[in-house]
Amino acid sequence: MxxxxxxxxxxxxxxxxLLQETRHxxxxxxxDYGMFIALFVIILTFTIMTNGLFMSSRNISNLLDATGYIAxxxxxxxxxxxxxxxxxSVGFAAGFLGAxxxxxxxxxxxxxxxxxxxxxxxxxxxGMVNGLLVAKIGIPSFVATLAGMxxxxxxxxxxxxxxxxxxxxxxxxNAIGNGFIPSLFQIQGLHVLSLALGLICIIxxxxxxxxxxxxxxxxxxxxxxxxxxxxxxxxxxAIIAYITWILAGYNGFSWTVVIMVLVVLIYxxxxxxxxLGRHIYAVGSNPEAAHLSGISVKKITYIVFGxxxxxxxxxxxxxxxxxQSATTTAGTLFELDAIAAAYVGGVxxxxxxxxxxxxxIGAIVMASLSSGMNxxxxxxxxxxxxxxxxxxxxxxxDVMTRRKGA
Amino acid sequence: MSENIxxxxxxxxxxxxxxxxSNVQFDVKKGEIHCLVGENGAGKSTLMKVLSGVYPYGxxxxxIFFDGEIQxxxxxxxxxxxxxxxxxxxxxxxxxxxxxENIFAGNEVKRGRLVDWNQTIKxxxxxxxxxxxxxxxxxxxxxxxxxxxxxxxxxxxxxKEVKLxxxxxPTAALNEDDSENLLELLRELREQGITCIMISHKxxxxxxxxxxxxxxxxxxxxxxxxxxKGEITEKAIIQNMVGRxxxxxxxxxxxxxxGDNILELKNWTAYDSMLGRPVAKQISMHVRKxxxxxxxxxxxxxxxxxxxxxxxxxxxxxxEGDMLLAGKPVKFSHTSDAIKAGIAYVxxxxxxxxxxxxxxxxxxxxxxxxxxxxxxGIINDNEEIKQANKYKDxxxxxxxxxxxxxxxLSGGNQQKVSLGKWLFAGPQLxxxxxPTxxxxxxxxxxxxxxxxxxxxxxxxIIMISSELGEVLGMSDRIYVMAEGELKGELLSxxxxxEKIMQLATQ
Numbered sequence: 001m002x003x004x005x006x007x008x009x010x011x012x013x014x015x016x017x018l019l020q021e022t023r024h025x026x027x028x029x030x031x032d033y034g035m036f037i038a039l040f041v042i043i044l045t046f047t048i049m050t051n052g053l054f055m056s057s058r059n060i061s062n063l064l065d066a067t068g069y070i071a072x073x074x075x076x077x078x079x080x081x082x083x084x085x086x087x088x089s090v091g092f093a094a095g096f097l098g099a100x101x102x103x104x105x106x107x108x109x110x111x112x113x114x115x116x117x118x119x120x121x122x123x124x125x126x127g128m129v130n131g132l133l134v135a136k137i138g139i140p141s142f143v144a145t146l147a148g149m150x151x152x153x154x155x156x157x158x159x160x161x162x163x164x165x166x167x168x169x170x171x172x173x174n175a176i177g178n179g180f181i182p183s184l185f186q187i188q189g190l191h192v193l194s195l196a197l198g199l200i201c202i203i204x205x206x207x208x209x210x211x212x213x214x215x216x217x218x219x220x221x222x223x224x225x226x227x228x229x230x231x232x233x234x235x236x237x238a239i240i241a242y243i244t245w246i247l248a249g250y251n252g253f254s255w256t257v258v259i260m261v262l263v264v265l266i267y268x269x270x271x272x273x274x275x276l277g278r279h280i281y282a283v284g285s286n287p288e289a290a291h292l293s294g295i296s297v298k299k300i301t302y303i304v305f306g307x308x309x310x311x312x313x314x315x316x317x318x319x320x321x322x323x324q325s326a327t328t329t330a331g332t333l334f335e336l337d338a339i340a341a342a343y344v345g346g347v348x349x350x351x352x353x354x355x356x357x358x359x360x361i362g363a364i365v366m367a368s369l370s371s372g373m374n375x376x377x378x379x380x381x382x383x384x385x386x387x388x389x390x391x392x393x394x395x396x397x398d399v400m401t402r403r404k405g406a
Numbered sequence: 407m408s409e410n411i412x413x414x415x416x417x418x419x420x421x422x423x424x425x426x427x428s429n430v431q432f433d434v435k436k437g438e439i440h441c442l443v444g445e446n447g448a449g450k451s452t453l454m455k456v457l458s459g460v461y462p463y464g465x466x467x468x469x470i471f472f473d474g475e476i477q478x479x480x481x482x483x484x485x486x487x488x489x490x491x492x493x494x495x496x497x498x499x500x501x502x503x504x505x506x507e508n509i510f511a512g513n514e515v516k517r518g519r520l521v522d523w524n525q526t527i528k529x530x531x532x533x534x535x536x537x538x539x540x541x542x543x544x545x546x547x548x549x550x551x552x553x554x555x556x557x558x559x560x561x562x563x564x565x566k567e568v569k570l571x572x573x574x575x576p577t578a579a580l581n582e583d584d585s586e587n588l589l590e591l592l593r594e595l596r597e598q599g600i601t602c603i604m605i606s607h608k609x610x611x612x613x614x615x616x617x618x619x620x621x622x623x624x625x626x627x628x629x630x631x632x633x634x635k636g637e638i639t640e641k642a643i644i645q646n647m648v649g650r651x652x653x654x655x656x657x658x659x660x661x662x663x664x665g666d667n668i669l670e671l672k673n674w675t676a677y678d679s680m681l682g683r684p685v686a687k688q689i690s691m692h693v694r695k696x697x698x699x700x701x702x703x704x705x706x707x708x709x710x711x712x713x714x715x716x717x718x719x720x721x722x723x724x725x726e727g728d729m730l731l732a733g734k735p736v737k738f739s740h741t742s743d744a745i746k747a748g749i750a751y752v753x754x755x756x757x758x759x760x761x762x763x764x765x766x767x768x769x770x771x772x773x774x775x776x777x778x779x780x781x782x783g784i785i786n787d788n789e790e791i792k793q794a795n796k797y798k799d800x801x802x803x804x805x806x807x808x809x810x811x812x813x814x815l816s817g818g819n820q821q822k823v824s825l826g827k828w829l830f831a832g833p834q835l836x837x838x839x840x841p842t843x844x845x846x847x848x849x850x851x852x853x854x855x856x857x858x859x860x861x862x863x864x865x866x867i868i869m870i871s872s873e874l875g876e877v878l879g880m881s882d883r884i885y886v887m888a889e890g891e892l893k894g895e896l897l898s899x900x901x902x903x904e905k906i907m908q909l910a911t912q
Contacts, residue, residue, distance in 0.1 A: 295773075
């Protein structure tokens, strides 16, 4: 390896060599990278065990679509847990709101473009009710949302009582959970628009990283050496390119994937770059100190529960659309899957720690496990046990690395 | 060897990249009160953690001899078994349990496999007698004051047949009376043959009680002073602690000129509906531009409550009376209003409600004034690092970078972050609540100097403090509070400790 040239121009002190720097970076950020490594190991294991079937275009596409409705919940749940609360009502809230969407579309004949905003707003309202109970009246969120869970379950049964399963025939609505973005034209069976989107993603990523780095240099802050930086760019771009390539080989990006990516990008932006995001983490880290810093703990609680409600509605829409119907049991155990995904993604119940990107990785880890084990024909009983073990292992890993850092 | 109950030889302990202790020698004679002094970060707490087994054998270098035997503690239980009990600054009591349950928590009196509650209560009474505390053992600990809670910790230690009692800043949270009681009790325990190590920042205490005192600096033993030889003097301790002579603990500032009233309270009353009584009664006071106003008083005299009622009233007291800010009447419904109006409040409990311990220095410094680093709600990360670095440098916050977690800093550095956070908010009136509690002489001096700079730049400061020396040394004017009332106003030129105490204990 050519080590000696790897000096950063702005730092006159000699840089450690590439290998050392990589090792140092991994060590420093083991908690962030841990999940990616775990996901990589899981994917590699299943790919080998299934002779490549796991990484087939069709399987990956299905896997991501099946993750969508849990992943969006996990994103919201991460923030709820960050502010030291929990929301158990999201599963049946999703089921209930999904059923309302189905009713609006079928019995009321409302257009899909009006139905979706209505459902999302309803979701915010339901979330606000939780926020009200927790922030204003001071009921522990576990109890308040447990009550909500029972109420929404009852409400779901009530509105589906007469009809049973409500079949949705609206093709636009069903496309959300089953459809793919249109391909402009096909070249040798590859989905061109998806490839273009993937390329745009890579360009956006690379340019934003470069501008961040340039900015840091302008402020004369320390940055990673050029070679490591280049490696990082190439590595991440390669991953995006690979996923795009795989998906393009099937039907391209599904609407679910597009929605999921948008939700993550928007939430990632808000949590890391805005004052609102800061306030959320401050409240989670120390509510009293937050209050004394002029932050309204109540307002943040409303916002976080409101966003959770909205994402429950989105989850309900994704699920109903995927099944092309609203069922009496829709939403069962979604909340626990979302909580598990958030914890696998590195959120801490002590508050103030946890990333949105972690939540999405957590959700994909859990979905990969299910998908891989299904391909291998592992019995459902073992599947539950293994997923439970992975959840425990993720939290143990988190606790251990945190202790080491303390 | 028989004379020393404890000998610690060549103790070295390293944290990632930082040498906390290097080759420390620490000997304690049997039956003495031995004070351990040093600046924050000098390694006192680390040394005691090594001794008590918090850092297990093998994670440090060197040998510990206790009671004539070499010891290898793997956990706290081992050191307790050997007769070493440590009482931390933050008390480890269960507030919702009774006194007797607390005294024997973890050390239950059993008959067979069950807890013998009658015996427990009986023994608790014996322990309480030993520490001269007259309370019903069935009282809940949360209903007792900090001073009494401290005594219960000691009773708890005595119940474990302690040979060596270690107290980490036992009087930091106590008022003068309770402190004196506690020191008297330690003297009596000495008569009974209990050896005691006390970590303290209060030099007067050290001088009055210590048989010997060991000074640590930068993780090294500097010297051990012997009271019998008359070596324990304020000057000697400070000199050894800081490695330089401090002429005056309180930095002088040029004679200041005062401007108009910045804050004025008229018949200000704050009623706490949880307690069912007013915490501040009919208070009228004023603070001028460029002035340091000290608020003295004992613990529980309503000083913090008064400050909070002014600072946007986060505890939701029922407030009556008028507040004028720069001559204009104001009403705050949230702390954010007070901050907007230019008031800042640096809390007395920096860990509890001041800092975000799990976040880094920069996020803490900008937390109360994110506007200063953001545009249209979007944060400029680089600007944040730049601003945070500015405060890190100007206030000498010792940390590898502004991305260091605040929970890992020493007390003095945490206090500086806490202060920096409020300076970044750019207030015109700064309320400091016990600004130097639990921090060392060097950091104190730095904080006093910062206060002086702020005053000369036109800020006004209200300083709440239990340390009379500090109130006298730093204030221009002093208000004395007791039982929620303002008992008097003194110009610092004409005030002395006796006058203040007289008003405070009215």
